[in-house]
Every structure is written in structure tokens, then in C-alpha cells.
Amino acid sequence: MPYLTVGKQRLEYEWIGPGPAESPTLVFLHEGLGCLGMWKDFPPQLAAHTGCGAFIYSRSGYGDSTPLARPRTSRYLHDEALTVLPAVLQAMEISQPILIGHSDGASLALIYAGSDTSAARGLILEAPHVFVADVTLDGIRRAGETYRSTDLAQKLARFHGDQTNAVFWGWYDTWLSPEFRDWNIAEYLPQIKCPVMIIQGEGDEYGTKKQVDAITSQIAGPVEVVMLSDCGHTPHRDQREQTTWAAVPFIKRVVSAAMKAAGGAGASGA
DSSP states (O other): OOEEEETTEEEEEEEESSOTTTSOEEEEEOOTTOOGGGGTTHHHHHHHHHOOEEEEEOOTTSTTSOOOSSOOOTTHHHHIIIIIHHHHHHHTTOOSEEEEEETHHHHHHHHHHTSTTOOOSEEEEESOOSBOOHHHHHHHHHHHHHHHHSSHHHHHHHHHGGGHHHHHHHHHHHHHSGGGTTOBOGGGGGGOOSOEEEEEETTOSSOOHHHHHHHHTTOSSOEEEEEETTOOSOHHHHTHHHHHHHHHHHHHHHHHHHHHHTTSOOOOOO
């Protein structure tokens, strides 16, 4: 697995398909307990169907990337979106990113897309969070009990190794801290003008349609919403086929618009 150095962080990454000079690039931003490996075959599947390159990486503190240098604060997603992600995109020469974010990664994508430095051409948001809701905190508390009483730690260790406890309890303690209760990223939404697709499971144990409504009512650009039945917090796992066939035409439309704006032709995926 190759590694990218950003500041003092050594981040594992994978690149699939054509380079950034050929078409917009799908950039995958993982959830709060995720990493590169936990996306499994979803990135190559979307790359194959759209003709886009795909860039997947693990943030610092996850997977085989550098451990966190200090504990997370209530602004950890802001730091990733406003400082680390722009540096990552610059280092990889990705000038036309289509961000695909799950949970924490979706919130990260929203912050980045609503910032002054955004180059985002489109966003696909799985189970995004804009504010802290009681259902989210209840779900995290239940996850803590599951972590203590089942083999969840062993399952996560396959991806995070020695960082597993730090990954889980860092996520758990940050979201349940009093300082995080007022976390809210709605201020970034009115600046988002690129196309957005939200994919939300109706059975999401960490969120409800109120998060979706907060986004659709405040962003400036076009937005599409896909609500999936029989689906929890991870649409690309729980309803892979529906998630894929919602994402693929959206990506192709974004790519076509980007290529037309650049005076070229759209990508020609299957």
C-alpha cells in the first residue's frame, strides 16, 4: 500500500483508474470508525461504472496511517476539511474532486465544499450529520455497549490494528463530550453550489431525515435525495445495488458538466 506524507502525517492511500488529468476524481472520505480498507470493493465498482479515477485514503489515526498526535477536539472534522483535505488534494494533484463521504466523512465533505478553498465538483453524502441529535448519541452509547460485550473490537482490529481502541474510544468520547453537544456545521451549507446527492437509510441507527432536511433547505446548489428502505447507517453495504445505481448516473452528470466546462468530452464508463 502506498503512503502520502502531509505535514507530519503519513497516510495510507489507494488510487484506482485514470489519473486526475483525464477526468474528475472520486475521493472517498470514510466514517468515524472507518478507513481505506473498510470501503472494500465499493470504490473500484464506482470507478469501473463511471470511468473516473478513485482516490481512497485513511485519515490520521485510522487504518495504517500515522497515529493521532493529540486527542481529538470538537473541531476535528473542521481541521480535516479545512487543512488536511486541501493539502491531500494538492499533493495528489486532484483539481476536480467528486467527494463521496460516509457519516463523519460526509460531514467533512460538507465543511470542505462550503469553504473558500473548495474545488468540489459534486458531493455524494451517505448518512451525513449537520448537527448533534439525540438519536445519534443514543446510537453511539449502544455502540459502546456492543464494543464492550461482543467481538466488535476484534473485527475492527482487522483494519486498524494497534490503533483500534484509540479509534473507537476517540470517536465515542468526542461525540459524547459536553463540548461536542453544540457542534453544528450549518454555516457552511449556503456556500455549497455544486450538485449534491444525499443517500439516507430509513433505518439509520445514528440519524434521521432531519439531517437530510437541514441540508436540502440550506444549500445553494441542486440536491437529490435517495431514501432507502431496509437500510441502516451504511447504504453502500446495506443496499449496495441501490446505492450504486443512484450514484453512477449522478457522477456521470457531474463529470459531463465538468468536462463541458473545461471544453472537453465526458467520461465514458460502462
